[in-house]
Amino acid sequence: MWFFDALASGFTRPTDPGHLQWFRIIFGTVLTARFALAFGQGGWDRLNPSSLSAHLAEQRLGPARARLLITLYRPALIVRTAAAPALALGLAPRLALLVVLPGAAMELLYLKSPNAVRYTLLTGTCLLLAGDLGHGLVVEHGLSTANTWAQCLLVLVTTDIYWNSA
Secondary structure, X not given: OHHHHHHHOOOOOOEOHHHHXXXXXXXXXXXXXXXXXXXXXXXXXXXXXXXXXXXXXXHHHOHHHHHHHHHHHHHHHHHHHHHHHHHHHOOOHHHHHXXXXXXXXXXXXXXXXXXXXXXXXXXXXXXXXXXXXXXXXXXXXXXXXXXXXXXXXXXXXXXXXHHHHO
16 A cells, blocks of 8 residues: 555655665675576686687677677676675665676676566666665664655566566
């Protein structure tokens, strides 16, 4: 019901900032696990210069863009994997999001079915629009209008994803 109240009030209805802070912590934790597991699942060797994946990237993106992707791939893996726990721990969460989201978007260039990446980018963008992401692992409860818009967007995006997958 709060969703419709927030819409009716022009997103000025106060919500609990703790909900979005919990989402940030869980989102960062999931990204940390996902990015760390990517190393063991062939991620580190994915775009070696003479590999099939590098050849496919060159065909898909062209030689110049593929070389750029191959050059930036491993440093991007390291940076995004370091930024994900910072997001979960609330250490400069906006900056961490600004590093994690392009690192996740990079996967669109080589994955065959990037639906999880699209959901990650959508929900991460919703977090960027929040007014209070919190700091550390402390979750603050109370009422605030800082996160109403972001919470409504997260509910809308998640509902749309599940509704369209049914």
